[in-house]
Amino acid sequence: MHEEFPTETPAVVTCGLPYANGDLHVGHLRTYVSGDAYSRALDRLGQSVAFVCGSDMHGTPIAVNAAEAGVDPESFALEYHEQYEETFPEFNVEFDNYGHTHDATNTEMTQSFVRSWIDGDHVVEKEIQVAWDEEADQPLPDRFVEGTCPYCGETARGDECDEGCQRHLEPGEIEDPVSTITGNPAEYRTRPHKFLRLSDFQEYLQRFIDRLEGTENAKNQPREWIEGELQDLCITRDMEWGIDYPQNNGDAAESQREDLVLYVWVDAPIEYVSSTKQYSEAVGEDEYDWETVWKNHADPGAERPEGGEIVHIIGHDIIQHHTVFWPAMLRGADFNEPRAVMACGFVNLAGEAFSTSRNRAVWADDYVESGLHPDLYRYHIVTGSEFTADVNFSWDGLAERVNSELVGTLGNFLYRSLLFAERNYDGTPDADVSEPVEAEIESAMESFRTAVNDYRVRGLGRAPVELAKFGNEYIQRHEPWKLTDEDPERAAQVIRDCVQLSKAIAVLMEPVLPGKAEALWEQLGEAGSVHDATLGAALSAPPTSFDEPLELFEGIEDERVEELNRQLEERVEAAGDDADGDEGGEEDEDETGAADIEPIADDRVSFEAFKELDMRVGEVLSAEPIDGADKLAKLEVDIGVETRQIVAGIKELHDLESLPGTRIVVVANLEKSELFGVESDGMLLAAGEEADLLTTHDDAEPGTRVQ
Ligand SMILES: [Zn+2]
Numbered sequence: 001m002h003e004e005f006p007t008e009t010p011a012v013v014t015c016g017l018p019y020a021n022g023d024l025h026v027g028h029l030r031t032y033v034s035g036d037a038y039s040r041a042l043d044r045l046g047q048s049v050a051f052v053c054g055s056d057m058h059g060t061p062i063a064v065n066a067a068e069a070g071v072d073p074e075s076f077a078l079e080y081h082e083q084y085e086e087t088f089p090e091f092n093v094e095f096d097n098y099g100h101t102h103d104a105t106n107t108e109m110t111q112s113f114v115r116s117w118i119d120g121d122h123v124v125e126k127e128i129q130v131a132w133d134e135e136a137d138q139p140l141p142d143r144f145v146e147g148t149c150p151y152c153g154e155t156a157r158g159d160e161c162d163e164g165c166q167r168h169l170e171p172g173e174i175e176d177p178v179s180t181i182t183g184n185p186a187e188y189r190t191r192p193h194k195f196l197r198l199s200d201f202q203e204y205l206q207r208f209i210d211r212l213e214g215t216e217n218a219k220n221q222p223r224e225w226i227e228g229e230l231q232d233l234c235i236t237r238d239m240e241w242g243i244d245y246p247q248n249n250g251d252a253a254e255s256q257r258e259d260l261v262l263y264v265w266v267d268a269p270i271e272y273v274s275s276t277k278q279y280s281e282a283v284g285e286d287e288y289d290w291e292t293v294w295k296n297h298a299d300p301g302a303e304r305p306e307g308g309e310i311v312h313i314i315g316h317d318i319i320q321h322h323t324v325f326w327p328a329m330l331r332g333a334d335f336n337e338p339r340a341v342m343a344c345g346f347v348n349l350a351g352e353a354f355s356t357s358r359n360r361a362v363w364a365d366d367y368v369e370s371g372l373h374p375d376l377y378r379y380h381i382v383t384g385s386e387f388t389a390d391v392n393f394s395w396d397g398l399a400e401r402v403n404s405e406l407v408g409t410l411g412n413f414l415y416r417s418l419l420f421a422e423r424n425y426d427g428t429p430d431a432d433v434s435e436p437v438e439a440e441i442e443s444a445m446e447s448f449r450t451a452v453n454d455y456r457v458r459g460l461g462r463a464p465v466e467l468a469k470f471g472n473e474y475i476q477r478h479e480p481w482k483l484t485d486e487d488p489e490r491a492a493q494v495i496r497d498c499v500q501l502s503k504a505i506a507v508l509m510e511p512v513l514p515g516k517a518e519a520l521w522e523q524l525g526e527a528g529s530v531h532d533a534t535l536g537a538a539l540s541a542p543p544t545s546f547d548e549p550l551e552l553f554e555g556i557e558d559e560r561v562e563e564l565n566r567q568l569e570e571r572v573e574a575a576g577d578d579a580d581g582d583e584g585g586e587e588d589e590d591e592t593g594a595a596d597i598e599p600i601a602d603d604r605v606s607f608e609a610f611k612e613l614d615m616r617v618g619e620v621l622s623a624e625p626i627d628g629a630d631k632l633a634k635l636e637v638d639i640g641v642e643t644r645q646i647v648a649g650i651k652e653l654h655d656l657e658s659l660p661g662t663r664i665v666v667v668a669n670l671e672k673s674e675l676f677g678v679e680s681d682g683m684l685l686a687a688g689e690e691a692d693l694l695t696t697h698d699d700a701e702p703g704t705r706v707q
Contacts, residue, residue: 002213002309002339004453006047011309012293013039013049014272016318017056017101020080021065024087025361026377026393027347027354033378034344034387034457035313036093040511041452041460044535047309050288052275054099054106055081059264060142060158063241064180073241074102087364091374092514097279101267102243106274110267111246114235116333117196118246123235124195129172130238131186133179139238140179140186142264147174147186152675154649159265163631163649165676168265168320171234194245194260195232201328202230207303208327214340214455215388217316217628222323233325236260243267269326272312273335296334307336311455316343316388317630342455345390346630346652347381353652359575362393362568370564372556375513376402382512383461390625395564399556405465411553413471414505417498418523418549424484427525427545428499429492437497438539440470441504445535448508457512464509471501499524504538506530516552523549614669615685615706616640617696623659625651629676635659637682639666640703647673647680653691665694665706 005011015035018028032053039051057077066076081100088095099105117123131140142158149156150173154164158174161167171193177186205226212219236245242261273294280290293308312322322341330337347354354361367377380398383405385391421427433441444467451459475498483491503524510517510530521530525546618637626632631649633656646666650656665685672681685694 002211004449005042005309006045007309009308010048010050010288010293011042011311012272012276012290013042013051013311013313014275015053016312016314017054017268017271018084019059019061020055020057020077020084020100021061022080022356024084024364025354025356026364026367026381027349027361029091029093029364029377030344030347030381030391031313031315032088032093033091033381034342036095036514037378037382037457037460037511038311038313038342038452038455040514040531041448043531044507044510044533045449045452046534048288050096050276050279050290050293051094052097052099052272052279053095054097054101054103054271054275055084056264056268056271057081057100057102058242058261058267060144060237060239063239064144066241077102090364090368091377094514097275097282099271099275099278101264101271101274103274105278106267106271107243109274109277110243110262110270113270113329113333114246114262114266117329120332122197122200122332124197124232125192126195126232127190127192128234129188130191130193131172131174131177131179132189133181133184134187135182135184136179138181139189139191140177140181141171141237141239144180145174145177145186146180147177150175153673159263162317166317166320166630168325170231171237191238193234194236196235196328196332197232198230198325198328199232201331202226204331205230205324205327208331208337209323211304212323212338212341214311214338214342215344217388218314218319218323218341218343221316221319221628225320225324230324233263233328235263235266237263265321265325266329269321269329272310294335296336300334305331305334305336309340310336310338311340311342312338313342313344316345316628319343340455342387342457344387344457345385348390348392348652350394350396351392351655357575358572360568360572362395366567372398373515375516376406376553376556378512378514379406379461383458383465385458387455387457395561395568399558399561402553403555406553407555409472410465410468410505410509411551413468413475413498414502414520415549415551417471417475417495417502418546420480421495421499422546422548425492425495428542429496430544431489431492431496433500433539434493434497437474437500440467441501441538444504444508445538448535461512464505464513467501467505467508471498471505474498474501499542500539503540503542507533507535507538520552523547523552611707612669613667616666616668617700617702617704617706618644618664618666618682618684619702620659620662620664623654623656625656626676626678632676632678634678635684637664637666637684638702639668639682640701644668644682645679646682646684647675647678648684648686648691650686650691650693654693662693663696663700663702665696 013035015031039049042049062077063073066073069076085098131145133140146157149161149164151167152165154161156169156174159169161169179186209222209226239261245260245262276290280288295307296305298306314322327337380401381391444463447459448463478494480491480494506517506520517530525543616639618639621636621638623633623635626634631651632647633651635646637644637646667683670683672679686692
């Protein structure tokens with residue numbers, strides 16, 4: 001439906017905003033490195049592109065944590081914002097503009113969006129029941145409240161079911177709400193709030209999702225939401241920290257609500273627009289005009305808005321925000337729509353979820369301090385799995401990939417080729433590139449183009465390594481070291497091919513390995529920067545002379561890996577004593593409540609009531625992740641009389657592959673339920689947030705009743 005990249009109209013690539021509430025770890029960096037690589041790849045294709053982002057400064061977790069730290073939320077968030085600005089370049093993530101949601105540009109832009117919705121009659125005021133803490137005498141927006149998800153029954157926090165079905169939850173939807181401030185059950189009070197009427201955009205969204213490009217998960221997951229009844233989106237909150245609901249918008253009937261701020265998910269995506277505008281202002285509109293990209297240039301009400309190419313790169317937990325709410329928000333303000341949404345999986349640390357509360361994380365600073373080149377991390381994380389799948393980070397995994405692929409394949413080919421060329425020809429031999437090698441380079445360029453147009457970041461990382469693999473086979477097959485005396489012309493030809501392959505590799509590796517690509521570019525004696533080279537340069541002649549090359553990559557020794565692992569283990573152990581055991585996973589910015597041991601419930605149940613529960617010993621036969629769900633795994637469990645399929649929120653907490661054979665305890669007579677479209681027939685018993693599985697002490701057979 002869309003023309004292939006590069007297009008005539010400019011593009012913008014954005015990354016989901018980091019939430020200015022804590023240090024970044026290597027798991028967080030996946031989105032930013034992928035966005036950076038994708039944006040660089042578009043640039044190599046000759047596409048005009050801006051790569052923008054900013055810090056997400058608002059919302060309840062920041063307000064809560066700032067209050068705990070005794071500082072105002074703005075200074076609290078700004079400190080992290082400034083830290084992020086320094087961290088990204090350390091991983092060669094080079095935004096063209098990096099703003100934040102609390103700056104003047106975004107405040108003004110956000111209020112103008114809301115005014116457009118009001119003018120277009122898409123905003124309604126409704127009295128709703130909001131959770132309220134009697135003791136603290138305050139409303140409990142979003143993460144100030146915890147309870148049960150009305151859709152899947154999992155524990156949910158405020159505005160999202162982050163442990164279960166991942167739905168966005170509207171104020172008042174959460175069941176059995178408990179205040180995270182006092183731990184008391186929350187009351188409900190009636191408060192007037194503003195809503196964006198999403199149903200106005202339902203038909204538009206259905207057409208939008210049909211033409212949306214990007215990764216499959218982002219195109220498919222929203223269908224269920226868009227085809228069902230679209231609830232109005234509450235766009236205001238009873239809070240002080242945030243962007244004020246716009247006043248004096250000229251409509252007398254519109255009640256003034258000075259006590260409300262906008263919901264964080266209103267101003268956060270609008271930062272994509274604001275950040276692009278700031279870039280445009282910095283370089284001048286002749287160079288890059290944000291309005292060409294973002295404003296709708298079609299007739300109002302046209303089937304599809306027109307503008308530039310908008311590509312959003314996000315974690316897959318925020319697909320709904322980017323494929324339902326955000327396009328409706330844009331449409332309501334007569335802005336252009338995203339061309340593509342690319343949603344990546346999470347990052348696990350050595351097979352388990354990151355846990356910031358247990359200090360079980362490789363922090364961005366840890367990586368920087370390790371002295372390892374940032375491109376090594378980039379390569380590991382980008383090529384470690386397909387973009388939409390979860391990927392594992394470990395020091396062992398990193399070392400293995402670096403040693404085999406970057407040192408063994410890529411570095412080895414480049415070094416032996418360029419050294420031979422420099423020693424024997426003082427640079428590039430005087431010959432033409434042979435046809436088969438030219439064809440091979442063209443085919444690598446084609447894979448690169450395809451990876452861009454198919455939104456496959458991993459393909460960008462694979463292209464240069466595949467070409468180096470070809471190069472190694474080529475040089476091995478032709479043995480130029482034997483030819484220099486026997487057939488000097490043929491030797492020059494082979495080495496000429498190898499130098500061309502090296503240059504093509506430099507261009508192809510620029511998106512994922514930008515620092516190393518630049519170093520290679522210099523080794524080749526090229527003028528200017530590889531960051532300005534287009535893909536076509538892969539076939540243009542290299543300079544005739546260059547200096548003796550240096551090895552581009554250095555291997556990582558086993559001892560180094562052991563040392564890095566030891567550092568991590570020691571820290572986890574040190575944190576173990578004072579951690580509260582709260583497993584945060586990727587959503588670890590939300591430790592708001594006191595997670596100490598719960599008191600025993602006052603109400604006693606009768607023995608008869610207990611006996612109604614039919615609990616059995618089961619043996620796990622298989623355990624596999626459920627695609628698209630962050631926390632859910634599907635288990636086949638033998639409970640003696642039959643085999644049951646059980647869905648449990650243990651995907652990130654356990655190494656699923658190690659579970660088969662484990663004896664567990666299953667509640668066998670629980671009503672069946674459906675989680676993420678998968679039937680669950682039974683429930684396994686597990687202790688605490690870490691879902692420590694209850695197992696049997698001896699060898700009770702599957703089917704044995706637990707009593
Ligand atoms: Zn849920």
